[in-house]
Amino acid sequence: MAGKAKKAAPKKKGAGYKMPDPIPTGEVIKDTIFKKEWRIGPSIGVGGFGEIYSACDNTSKAKDYPYAIKIEPSENGPLFVENNFYSRNANKDDITQYMKSKKLSNLGMPIYYGKGTHACKGTSYRYLVLEKYGKDVWSLFNNAGKRFQPATVFQLGLQMLDVLEYIHSRGYVHADIKGANMLLGLKKGCENQVYLVDFGLATRVKEDQPFTPNPKCAHDGTIEYTSRDAHLGEPTMRGDLEILGYNMFHWLTGELPWEKVLKTATTVQNMKESFLKDVRKNITKQFADVPEALIKFFEHINALKPKAVPDYAKCRKLFEDYLKAQGVKRTNKLDFAPPKKTASKTIDNSIEEDDASDEEPIKPQKNGDAPKRRGRKPKVTVEVDTENEEPEPVKETKKKGKRKSSEPAVLVKVKKAKLNPTQTPPAKKNHTNIATQTSTEKPVRQSPRNNTSRHVSFDSPISEIVGNGKMSSSINSSGDIFDDSFTIKEVKVKPKRKLLSMKDEEVTVKRVVKKKVAGVKKTRSWKDSATIVNGRAPPS
Structure with missing residues (x-):
């Protein structure tokens, strides 16, 4: 059987x-x-x-x-x-x-x-x-490529601060805060709320006893996030905030400095001690994307004594101020999508031909490797609002020639001095200078078709007639111009523009006025006939 x-x-x-x-x-x-x-x-x-x-x-x-x-x-x-x-x-x-x-x-x-x-x-x-709750934050973190958007990280931090303040007010610490223990709500109106669960390591705070390390409970918790106090076997309120800080740091950067040595608890403990000893230097040196609010959060934790109650209002203000600067409210919907990759700005290091002399010499590499050639880096176009800015002067460049100085150009404004008017030069002998005289009447332009008179300039013999009123013996004048068709008339006018040497005075101006003369019957001249008439040239 x-x-x-x-x-x-x-x-x-x-x-x-x-x-x-x-x-x-x-x-x-x-x-x-x-x-x-x-x-x-x-x-x-x-x-x-x-x-x-x-x-x-x-x-x-x-x-x-x-x-x-x-x-x-x-x-x-x-x-x-x-x-x-x-x-x-x-x-x-x-x-x-x-x-x-x-x-x-x-x-x-x-x-x-x-x-x-x-x-x-x-x-x-x-x-x-x-x-019953929904998805946990750790699975959402993995689905997002192990990176959360900064606004989401600080929204989660604010929600956890509220829970920790409640737990601490009841005299307990959680000691095992991590994404796997944070679950999204499923009820209507609670889909955007994260709940902290798993209180299997919750410990009552011994407020009446001094801080005493307990080797039996050393390193309890999840080793990645265990606080320095918990590594010593004594969980504290400041330790809960430190664990939350490690989670937020992990969500922001996607990594923890001690991830590769998790099998050795004491090594992790020492690395955390070194990391928080000068937290600002260690974060800014290796992680440029970590906001200032989280650095100040760690600094507040370092300033707390082991049994001290954290300043939750101060920590909450740090997170809220960051969200406000990003235009996000703590009540906004949690966005667990991967953060957008932003193209980093690159400096245009392209070398111009004229500036080739400023290029640094190529240094040989170690181990006998060939020196690397410095190629041109791609240019990044940055849009700048120049609506209210004055345009920069265009620099003239020469194709060939010496390299210009690298010193900035200085624009010097030269003030032009006003020169005193000089006296009018004396008129020539037997010639009156009328070039400086003005007339209120504008000369009438005649059409070339209707122009029956010849053009007269101040270089013509008429200028001598105006000056002396007599015909000089040196003038070779033509009879058809001065055949009693012009006369000289004196008219007193007030100049329209002030002269340099006069004030409001009347000026006597001599004009050449065309005189109407009774028609004189002119005989026909050979000049009025065609050049060749009936195949014969005009008489000589």
Whole structure:
């Protein structure tokens, strides 16, 4: 006869904790404290110490499962600690009253709906009933390429500050803040709220005792984010803020300086001590994209004493001021999309032909490598608003010639001196200078077709007639011009423009006036005939 088969022992996972056997779907758990019955649904996931299932009220006929039940063997300790924490600090009435006092519309503190023990297939389990939540921040972080937008990081930081302030006000610290323990809400109006869960390492603060390292609890928590105080075995309030700071730093940069040495806890501890010793220098030297608000947050943590209560208002203001500068409100929708890649500005290092003499000599490389040639870097066009700026003067460049000086050009304005008017030169002998005289009457331009008189200039013999009134013997005049058709008339006029040597005075101007003469019958001259008439030239 075959003997009875022995029941398989619960599986163990990490640190000696036993993992529970799967609970069948439809299993009903009786809650003796809240007098309710919970029906087990499909599994949601496996945690570090147990498994999480979806659940619903057994009396509900709906097919959805709005609750989550966390189950682990009774021999494990973390859920026992968590149950005690929830029963003391996650009461719905206490949370609602705190939110009213802080004027908060939402708070990322979960409310528990039941707890107790349950036996299934001869195994005793401990369970905890909570509200069902959505995706965790860690999976969203991986989906975003391990980088969050800075605004999203500080929005998450503000929500976590509110939760930590509530937990600390109840005399507890969380000690295990990380993206995997931050879950998005599913209820209407809470989709933009992140809830902090998993209080398996929650510890009561010993305010009446001095800070004393505890080697038995050293390095507890998630090694990437464990605070310096927790590395010593004594979790603190400032340690919770430090853990939050490491998470925010990781979300911003996508990496932590000690990621490659996580297997050695003491090495990670030393690197964190060195990192925060001069946090500003270490961050700005290697991570230029980290905002100033996070650096000041770390500096505030360094200034706190081990048992001191953090200044939450100051930390909150740092985060809010950053969001305000970015034009984002803390209540805006959380954007978990990957950050946009911005093209970094490159300086135009292209060398002009005229400036070739300023180029640095190429230095030989080590190990006998050939020197690298310096090529031209691509130019980046930057749009600049020059609407209200004065245009820069255009520099004239020469194709060939010596290189111009690199000194800036200086524009010198020369003030022109006003010269005193010089006296009019004396007129020539027997010649009156009328070039400086003016007339109020403008000369009438005659059409070339109707112009029957010859053009007269001051260089013609008429200028001597105006000057002396007599014909000089040296003038070779023509009879058809001065044949009693002109006369000299004196007219007194007031000059339209002031002369340099006169004031408001009348000037006597001599004009040549055409005189109407009775028609004189002129004889026909050979000049009026054609050049060749009947094939014969005119008489000589």
